[in-house]
Amino acid sequence: MTKLNATRRQFFGLAAGGAAAATLALPQEGTAQTATKARIVIIGAGAGGTALANRLVRRLDGAEITLLDPRVEHLYQPGLSLVAAGLKPANYVTSLTTDWLPSGVKLIAERAAAIDPEAKTVATDSGQTLAYDFLVVAPGLILDHDAIEGFSLDMVGQNGIGALYAGPEYAAKTWQAASKFTEEGGVGLFTRPETEMKCAGAPLKHTFLIDDIAKRAGNGGKIDVRYAAPQGALFGVPIVAEKVRMLFGDRGIASHMKHTLKSIDAGAKRARFATADGEVEMDYDYIHVIPPQRAPEVIRQSGLSWADKWTDQGWVECDKATLQHLRYPEIWALGDVAGVPKGKTAASVKWQVPVVEDGLIAAIEGRDASETYNGYTSCPMITQVGRAMLIEFDYNNDLVPSFPGIIAPLEELWISWLMKEVALKATYNAMLRGRA
Numbered sequence: 194m195t196k197l198n199a200t201r202r203q204f205f206g207l208a209a210g211g212a213a214a215a216t217l218a219l220p221q222e223g224t225a226q227t228a229t230k231a232r233i234v235i236i237g238a239g240a241g242g243t244a245l246a247n248r249l250v251r252r253l254d255g256a257e258i259t260l261l262d263p264r265v266e267h268l269y270q271p272g273l274s275l276v277a278a279g280l281k282p283a284n285y286v287t288s289l290t291t292d293w294l295p296s297g298v299k300l301i302a303e304r305a306a307a308i309d310p311e312a313k314t315v316a317t318d319s320g321q322t323l324a325y326d327f328l329v330v331a332p333g334l335i336l337d338h339d340a341i342e343g344f345s346l347d348m349v350g351q352n353g354i355g356a357l358y359a360g361p362e363y364a365a366k367t368w369q370a371a372s373k374f375t376e377e378g379g380v381g382l383f384t385r386p387e388t389e390m391k392c393a394g395a396p397l398k399h400t401f402l403i404d405d406i407a408k409r410a411g412n413g414g415k416i417d418v419r420y421a422a423p424q425g426a427l428f429g430v431p432i433v434a435e436k437v438r439m440l441f442g443d444r445g446i447a448s449h450m451k452h453t454l455k456s457i458d459a460g461a462k463r464a465r466f467a468t469a470d471g472e473v474e475m476d477y478d479y480i481h482v483i484p485p486q487r488a489p490e491v492i493r494q495s496g497l498s499w500a501d502k503w504t505d506q507g508w509v510e511c512d513k514a515t516l517q518h519l520r521y522p523e524i525w526a527l528g529d530v531a532g533v534p535k536g537k538t539a540a541s542v543k544w545q546v547p548v549v550e551d552g553l554i555a556a557i558e559g560r561d562a563s564e565t566y567n568g569y570t571s572c573p574m575i576t577q578v579g580r581a582m583l584i585e586f587d588y589n590n591d592l593v594p595s596f597p598g599i600i601a602p603l604e605e606l607w608i609s610w611l612m613k614e615v616a617l618k619a620t621y622n623a624m625l626r627g628r629a
Contacts, residue, residue, distance in 0.1 A: 226254035229557050234315050234323050236305045237331035238262035240270075240625065241528035241542045241549075243293045245329060247627030248550050250295045253557070259299045259323060261315065262332075264290055267625075268360065271539050271617060274395055274575065276364035277357035278402040279372055283365040293625045305332065308495035310521045327553055330497065330509055331527040334391060334537075337485040342456035342465075344482055352459050353379075353479040357399060358391075370479060371399075375407035378415025379478025382464055384454045387423035388485040388506050391529050391537040394572035394584070396420070397427065397437060399481055404444060405577040419475070421449040421466060429535075430590045433574075433582075436603050440576060449475075454482065488530050497524070499532045508532030513588065514565040515552055516545060523556070525549045533568065535588055540571030543624050569593065573613040576605045583609040 233249065235242045238260050246260055272286040294300055303317040308328070315323045336358055338346060348354045350366030353374060357364040374381055381403060385396040397420070404418045420427070420441065427441070427448060428434040441448055452466040452473070457480065464475050488507035492498055497518065498507040509526035511518050513533040518524040527549050529537045536545065544566060551564035568588030575581045583600050585593050594602050600609055623629035 226252060227554060227558055228254045229256050231326045231557050232257045232324060233259070233327045233329070233553070234325040235260045235329045235331060236262075236308075236315065237333055237528070237530075238264065238267070238290050238294070238300065239331060239333050239528060240539050240621070241331040241546060242329065243267070243290075243625050244542065244546045244627055245331070245527065245549060246298045247293070247295050247625070248546065249553070250297045251627065252550065252554055257299075258297065259301060259325075260294065261301050261303060261305050261317065261323070262290065263302050263304050263318070265302075266290065267293060269618060269621060270391070271613075271621065273357050273361065273364045274398045274402070275613075276361060277355065277367040277371065277399060278406065278578075279368045280402075280578070283361035286361045286364075295627075305491050308491060308497065310495060310497065310518075310524060313523065326523065327556065328524045329527055329549060329553070330492065330524065330530055332489050332492070332530055334486045334529040335489050337487055338482075340485045341454060341482060343459060344457050344484075348459055353462060353477065354457070354459060355399075355479065355481040356483070357481070358395070358483055367481070371403050371481075372406075374416070374479035375403060375410055375412060377478070378407070378412055380417045380419065380476060382475055382477040382480040383418070383420045384452075384464075384481060385422045385424075385483050386485045387453050388487065389503065389508070389537065390483065390486045392572065393429060393537070394574050396422070396481070396483055398575045400446065401440075401444075401574075401576045402578065403479075403481075404446060409578065417447075418445070419447045419449060421452040421454065421464075421475070423451060423453040425450050430584070430586050430592070432590075432592065432603070433584055433586075436582070437574075440605075457482070486529075492530060497521070497526075503532055513568065514548075515562060516549055516566060517552055517562075525552060533566075533588075535568040535570045535586075536566070538570050538572065539621055539624075540585075541569060543620070543629065544569045546624070573609060573617065575610070575613065579607055579610050580605040581609040581613055582606070583612055 267288045267290045269286040275281040306318050307316040349356045349363045350369040355367035355370045357367045383400040407416045426434040427437040456465045493507040497509050499510040509532050511526040528542050548564045548566045552562040555562040571585045573581045
């Protein structure tokens with residue numbers, strides 16, 4: 194057997210074994226449930242809220258579980274980068290919210306308009322008032338496009354403007370603009386926001402992919418690719434930042450650090466950035482806009498946000514290990530809205546959900562919780578079509594590879610690409626069902 198065939202077999206064996214192990218680790222049908230009349234409200238039917246609802250239904254007997262979310266469509270957000278590079282169609286990332294919900298959970302298709310943590314109630318857009326014994330806030334985050342002067346979503350796909358984060362329609366329109374750049378060339382300007390953001394690797398993935406696609410088309414000599422970001426490093430984990438810096442150098446991608454996008458002039462194709470030395474302008478032929486990201490306003494208005502950090506963003510104040518609110522012990526934060534140092538990825542949610550599940554059930558049973566979250570975050574960092582680095586890390590910025598000895602985290606490998614292309618969506622779907 195060749196080394197390559199052995200590695201392939203190991204990968205698919207690990208993928209299958211891992212999925213089976215994840216399923217077997219969950220409570221099986223017939224396992225004794227905890228009897229309770231607890232009223233549990235979950236705000237948000239994204240990855241975290243849906244996965245948690247599925248798990249709680251299996252664990253609790255008699256609980257009143259209510260899920261609050263107005264969205265008809267569920268978005269597989271890790272796939273948006275692939276749509277924006279023309280590698281997947283827009284419908285690759287969409288399904289119906291109701292397709293993933295178990296019987297025994299009541300879905301109210303409305304937003305949470307107000308949360309009163311003292312009275313333990315949630316008000317909906319229509320004026321309904323839901324009383325709860327336990328509350329899980331998992332509404333995701335808000336893309337603050339209005340913070341970029343001169344930009345609006347109706348511009349995406351035109352005049353060289355992309356914005357893949359806004360959803361499948363906009364990711365597809367982003368590819369319309371990006372594909373023209375890969376064919377015609379010019380200056381490509383790729384940005385990221387100053388705030389915390391979901392999947393901080395996505396801006397880098399889009400940069401790498403569009404650069405690679407242009408070069409594969411024989412147009413490498415016609416493009417000038419620039420990455421502009423407010424941070425002082427290309428990635429939050431130092432060893433990964435250095436690797437990306439080296440790859441950018443090898444591929445002729447220029448880095449403009451400590452540059453915060455403030456406005457664009459779509460007609461002139463010019464972007465304005467704030468820097469420590471004052472404002473600077475850059476002309477572009479293609480620009481990818483990722484706006485500042487913040488907690489939904491209902492979180493701030495309800496007094497659930499941190500008062501002494503992330504004050505401009507409003508993330509929920511919670512213990513970084515248990516995700517339990519520090520002032521309201523019957524409330525947990527889950528997913529993007531959680532005010533923790535890491536964890537705004539779907540892979541993070543996979544590890545956060547069992548922690549919230551255990552904490553909530555422990556509270557019902559009157560015992561101490563035993564599960565904790567260590568900040569696990571995973572980023573399949575696509576660096577070219579067919580190659581990626583599978584980067585996994587924790588709160589301490591330590592690399593925590595799931596397949597040590599098989600998948601080297603800082604090497605561009607086809608196997609890491611397959612993890613993104615083959616295994617990730619299947620694992621995500623299993624997570625939604627509460628099975629991974």
